[in-house]
Amino acid sequence: MIEVKDIEKSFDGVKVLKGVSATFETGKTNLIIGQSGSGKTVMMKSLVGLVRPEKGQILYDGRDLLSMNRDEVQHLRTEIGMLFQGSALFDSETVLGNVEFPLMMYTKMSWAERRERARFCLERVGLKGADDKYPSEISGGMQKRVAIARAIALNPKYLFCDEPNSGLDPKTSILIDELLSDITHEYQITTVINTHDMNSVLGIGENIIFINKGHREWVGNKDLIYQTTNEALSHFVFATDLFQKVKEYVISNEHPVK
Numbered sequence: 001m002i003e004v005k006d007i008e009k010s011f012d013g014v015k016v017l018k019g020v021s022a023t024f025e026t027g028k029t030n031l032i033i034g035q036s037g038s039g040k041t042v043m044m045k046s047l048v049g050l051v052r053p054e055k056g057q058i059l060y061d062g063r064d065l066l067s068m069n070r071d072e073v074q075h076l077r078t079e080i081g082m083l084f085q086g087s088a089l090f091d092s093e094t095v096l097g098n099v100e101f102p103l104m105m106y107t108k109m110s111w112a113e114r115r116e117r118a119r120f121c122l123e124r125v126g127l128k129g130a131d132d133k134y135p136s137e138i139s140g141g142m143q144k145r146v147a148i149a150r151a152i153a154l155n156p157k158y159l160f161c162d163e164p165n166s167g168l169d170p171k172t173s174i175l176i177d178e179l180l181s182d183i184t185h186e187y188q189i190t191t192v193i194n195t196h197d198m199n200s201v202l203g204i205g206e207n208i209i210f211i212n213k214g215h216r217e218w219v220g221n222k223d224l225i226y227q228t229t230n231e232a233l234s235h236f237v238f239a240t241d242l243f244q245k246v247k248e249y250v251i252s253n254e255h256p257v258k
Ligand SMILES: Nc1ncnc2c1ncn2[C@@H]1O[C@H](COP(=O)(O)OP(=O)(O)OP(=O)(O)O)[C@@H](O)[C@H]1O
Pocket: 011, 012, 016, 034, 035, 036, 037, 038, 039, 040, 041, 042, 043, 196
């Protein structure tokens, strides 16, 4: 579990996070949602230590990130998997080489052990037989799978994904969401996903944190979101006719879509 308490972050005197508190639960897909520019990426970068908030606490199962020394942060990094916008694979490395990279950086595994672990992770994300291909030779959806395999190579306790569906078609997006959700449950990972994809919100939103203009305005799950009375959230989620119709359907049937 990660607990965020009252974090504040400014850039050039402008406050982006204005005292945000949230809890990200173990073994669940925790979604941070909000409009473009609302502070989702700054929030995620703060969580992983790439940005340092001026105020607040970030507790990783009780361990406060902001008061850790360098060694403690290094150790925490080995427990974290990351998937940032785009898949950020190394173009000059093969698929297998990409997944082996964190194992080479952070473990003392032998060559054979690294291979075995990398192959296992690639198989887990449904990518068998692509080991020797280069990122430029595979599709965007496959690249995402490689990035997920790389992110889980070290068996992380915490997994962070910033817009994992960006650039993917709706069907591939759903497959990636399902994969992230399955992995989260199977390995009991505390997974945090930034998204503004409504399919993701309504599909895998087990714990949803809505950020609006630097404030956390709503917390709930994909079933509760239909009943929200928060105007900004309602406007954000049900902005399109399609989602408005889904909402009307769900409310008129008085049972949430599972
Ligand atoms: N390094 C930085 N320096 C200055 N301003 C920044 C920096 N990083 C982010 N910001 C500002 O912080 C605000 C929030 O940005 P952020 O990237 O967190 O938004 P977001 O919710 O992730 O948006 P999107 O959905 O478009 O990815 C924006 O106004 C942005 O310009």
